[in-house]
Amino acid sequence: MTIASSTQQICFLVLSAGIVIGSLGVVLLENIVYSAFLLGGVFMAVAGLYLLLNASFVAAAQVLVYVGAVNVLILFAIMLVNKKEDLKPIKGLQLRRLLSGGVCAGLLALLIRVDITTTWKLPGPQAIGEQATERIGEHLFTDYLLPFELASVLLLMAMIGAIVLARRDILTNDIGTGESVKPGLIEKANTPLLIDKSSP
């Protein structure tokens, strides 16, 4: 039993409206925490769109990776930022807005042109529904094997890079030049988990 097409239409409209409004909120809201949570909502709505397009695996990956991991990373990054700074007025704001508005209008015109000129209804392959994940697995382990294994190496590199950056191991000499590193770069070995601002 599948969902009727009118229900699909309603779902599509609700999800699209959610994406548009949520994205506007992400950009326009003053509080960055609200923006981050709204971004999670937008990612969820995008996952819903993937489901409507019969891509259940992509939808699951979207929820797992984007909502579960990337959005959490963004929230953690916000938690690392302490200060609520008052934003200074930027020089030449009108000009900047005009320029970015022009670029956005150009992009919009391009997208509208693509939308009009493309023939969307092509007799593509039949949607395979639940078999899609299995098919992805078969392709991943036969003709996309090397990218698959390279992905693990990429993940390894990301992990090591993240740990090196986050730990900032005490290197007294620069690896490239051999010069001694500024003492300000060396982090204290035992920093508390919660940086208390009230204590001196």
Added chain:
Amino acid sequence: MFALSGYDAFLGFLLISAAVPILALVTNKLLAPQSSAGERELTYESGMEPIGGAWIQFNIRYYMFALVFVIFDVETVFLYPWAVAFHKLGLLAFIEALIFIAILVVALAYAWRKGALEWS
């Protein structure tokens, strides 16, 4: 054309689960007496009194846990199609998946050795 089956139940579940927080908050707003006296305005009304603002800086170590989580999250996404197509793929794919996991175990071992998994 929607080809996935069983998602009508999912849609119903989604609607009901979306209704739960909305109904809980709305009934609370309608039925509960409104007052802001005493300790009503506290974050945790019958808990400890919060000290300072909620906007504090956290240590970067938390970020590292999140990063390690992201890595293994992505690994799960990669391994799921393999698990689904396991019967069709056979021994060679099993060895390939083992290589994939082994490379990531190296990453885990590195994180472990560097103390990234410890709270200290």
